[in-house]
Amino acid sequence: MSCPYCGNNDTKVIDSRESREGIRRRRECLRCGLRFTTMELVQARALLVVKRDGRREEFNRDKLWASLTKACAKRPLPVGTLEKIVSEVEAGLAETGKAEVPAKLIGQLVMDRLKELDRVAYIRFASVYRDFRDIETFKEEIDALLAPKPAAPAVPSNQLPLIAEEETVVSPPRRRRGRKPLTPPSRPA
Numbered sequence: 045m046s047c048p049y050c051g052n053n054d055t056k057v058i059d060s061r062e063s064r065e066g067i068r069r070r071r072e073c074l075r076c077g078l079r080f081t082t083m084e085l086v087q088a089r090a091l092l093v094v095k096r097d098g099r100r101e102e103f104n105r106d107k108l109w110a111s112l113t114k115a116c117a118k119r120p121l122p123v124g125t126l127e128k129i130v131s132e133v134e135a136g137l138a139e140t141g142k143a144e145v146p147a148k149l150i151g152q153l154v155m156d157r158l159k160e161l162d163r164v165a166y167i168r169f170a171s172v173y174r175d176f177r178d179i180e181t182f183k184e185e186i187d188a189l190l191a192p193k194p195a196a197p198a199v200p201s202n203q204l205p206l207i208a209e210e211e212t213v214v215s216p217p218r219r220r221r222g223r224k225p226l227t228p229p230s231r232p233a
């Protein structure tokens with residue numbers, strides 16, 4: 045432990061107490077005599093990621109962050125979107141309660157989120173994670189994206205839903221004024 049003031053490595057601990065964040069130690073530099081505080085943190089158990097080839101590596105938040113940044117570069121996403129995705133993915137991984145997770149799962153968790161947010165970012169990310177081998181696979185993915193979603197259960201337009209949930213309330217489309225209906229011009233017989 046080197047002194048932040050003079051860089052000397054000889055310090056003595058003059059006080060040590062446990063707190064919720066870890067163990068705080070008050071230290072005194074044996075050369076300049078100034079005091080400083082250090083924190084000792086318990087490292088959470090590392091999560092291992094099993095790669096496609098079977099090799100394992102420690103889960104790396106920065107790596108996930110970097111691949112997301114790349115996929116979302118110059119996309120019109122709200123501030124804080126990437127942070128949110130990373131935290132949600134981490135939470136999702138923790139939820140499995142496993143010490144090892146397949147890399148595929150991480151990719152899937154990210155793609156589920158990107159798909160809803162931004163199709164371009166989604167395709168960019170998927171092309172790396174899924175390792176599209178040829179243009180055909182790539183096309184299949186795009187086609188799947190463009191395919192219409194299964195229709196939601198229809199509510200008759202003259203009937204309001206019984207329970208108005210905030211998320212499901214959709215304001216009716218505004219009528220465009222000043223437009224004539226599209227009817228073919230009548231021709232003289």
Ligand SMILES: [Zn+2]
Nearest residue numbers: 047050073076
């Ligand atoms: Zn010092």
